[in-house]
Amino acid sequence: MIGIKESLILIVVMAVTTFVTRVIPFIIFPPGKKTPEIIAYLGKVLPYAIIAMLIIYCLKSISITQAPYGLPEFIAVLFVVLVHKWKHNLLLSIGGGTILYMVLIQFFFV
Numbered sequence: 001m002i003g004i005k006e007s008l009i010l011i012v013v014m015a016v017t018t019f020v021t022r023v024i025p026f027i028i029f030p031p032g033k034k035t036p037e038i039i040a041y042l043g044k045v046l047p048y049a050i051i052a053m054l055i056i057y058c059l060k061s062i063s064i065t066q067a068p069y070g071l072p073e074f075i076a077v078l079f080v081v082l083v084h085k086w087k088h089n090l091l092l093s094i095g096g097g098t099i100l101y102m103v104l105i106q107f108f109f110v
Contacts, residue, residue, distance in 0.1 A: 055077075058073070059073055059077075068109040071104075071109065072101055072104040072105050072108070072109045073101070075100070075101075075104060076097045076098075076100050076101035076104065077097070079093075079096065079097050079100050080093045080094060080096070080097035081093075083096055083097070
């Protein structure tokens with residue numbers, strides 16, 4: 001069992017690590033200094049690439065040959081797309097899709 005001393009050390013290490021990772025970009029790219037082109041490019045393309053990777057990761061283990069044939073995943077993805085097109089709110093669409101998926105797999109596709 002971890003004692004109080006070890007717990008405090010863990011908390012301090014995690015806090016310092018979090019703080020340092022948040023501060024480094026401001027040190028490397030201070031205000032007033034032009035951001036390098038490659039960083040600006042990555043800032044434009046990485047969000048879409050990361051979302052694409054997350055979609056592939058979430059849907060990679062679906063079996064369309066066994067029940068429930070990917071229906072909960074398809075319904076949740078369709079929900080996310082429709083709600084996002086309707087409201088243009090990432091939190092609402094992704095959060096709602098996650099909740100819908102969890103409800104589907106817990107209560108309907110058991």
